[in-house]
Amino acid sequence: MAAVAACLLAAACAPSLASVRATSGLGLQLSAFEAAFDLAGAHCHYTDLVSAPDAKCPDLQADVENWHAVNRALVGYAAALGAMADDSKDRSEQDNIAAALGATAKLGKSWSDALDANVTAGVSRGVSTLISGIVGVYRRERLGQTIRDSNDALQAVARGIDANILLLDRADQNLITTIKDTISSVQLGNSPAADKLGLAIALSSVATELAAHRVALASYKRAIDAFAKAHHDVREKLSGLGDRTADLELLKLIASDVATIVKSVDTTITQPAKP
Amino acid sequence: MANDTDSMAEVLLLAQLCEDVARAALTVAQDQLRAKAIAQDVFDQAFQDYGLAMQKARDLYYQASHGLAQQITSSADLKTLTEQTAELKKSLANLQKVEHVLTISFGVVTLVGAVATAVITPSSAALQQALGAATTLKQAITG
Secondary structure, rough: OOOHHHHHHHHHHOOOHHHHHHHHHHHHHHHHHOOOOOHHHHHHHHHHHHOOOOOOOHHHHHHHHHHHHHHHHHHHHHHOOOOOOOOOOOOOOHHHHHHHHOOOOOOOOOOOOOOOHHHHHHHHHHHHHHHHOOOOOOHHHHHHHHHHHHHHHHHHHHHHHHHHHHHHHHHOOOOOOHHHHHHHHOOOOOOOOOHHHHHHHHHHHHHHHHHHHHHHHHHHHHHHHHHHHHHHHHOOOOHHHHOOOHHHHHHHHHHHHHHHHHHHHHHOOOOOOOO | OOOOOOHHHHHHHHHHHHHHHHHHHHHHHHHHHOOOOHHHHHHHHHHHHHHHHHHHHHHHHHHHHHHHHHHOOHHHHHHHHHHHHHHHHHHHHOOOOOOOHHHHHHHHHHHHHHHHHHHHHHHHHHHHHHHHHHHHHHHHHHH
């Protein structure tokens, strides 16, 4: 009797599978951003040739591997969600993806002090919780509990990534401004015209690279925020789902949140540098 | 995280103001060079000062998530510093004539360095030093 009741309860409380699959799809998009922070250290060193080496640059470089692992944990967790929501067969391709990513998502090194220790501790705890959601058998019965157990962890990881993006984006913008001012200063100087032109072109290409990096950071922010919000929406609606109407409403909510996030990130992070 | 979006925004605003002051000082030096009021080597020194100030402002961004940095920006003293830095930016933007451009550019490096120290490793002495640097720069601007 108790087993039957548990089964009924699980079915009644199970979230809409379509909305979970949509959430999983948003998370899987994060796989494109594993290397998003790789160039932060290199960019930081750009001005070392003319100024004293910046003591903060090695910290940015030191965290690169950890950020890779964080991203793998997120994508692995998204794949696991998708696999658990896929009840058409016992195992799916996503099972393997999730397991493989989960196995390589462990944080190896301690974090530098580039970010506040509370932020990185939250990210580390979050990754550990997400990995525990990845391992195990992917059955629909596990889905609701996994989402419930993982939501805070996912939000903490998203906050950490957002914090890093915000600071690196500002740093990129600072470098782009410095380059523009350098170009205008070079053009005022008394070096030969060819030197001036060459320097201006070289610096412009670096500025273009930095601008592209800012666009990539903004895309990463859009993707992580959309995944975290969709997951939060599903978590909030866990107890009220199970029918087609609720499924449709939740999908609409997720789509609306994603559109709002895209608009918000575009206005806050991709503003052009001041002239 | 010691919190909160407002505190983070204050650190970012202060860093942005430091950048703006550095750029305003460079613009003064560029105008002087254009008008042949200063020699190339004087401009070079002003440009080096600008580069250093921008680097120190960038360090503020790298450190802006730190709880300590956010706590200190909540203090009234640092709000005063933010206001003073904003005033310096205005004064530099309106500067028509300048006798000692290097005094100003050096004053900017000193100010941004002191602000970065006050935010990253806060203490009352560091804060007083930053406020003192702002006063010195103001005197250099107003002559």
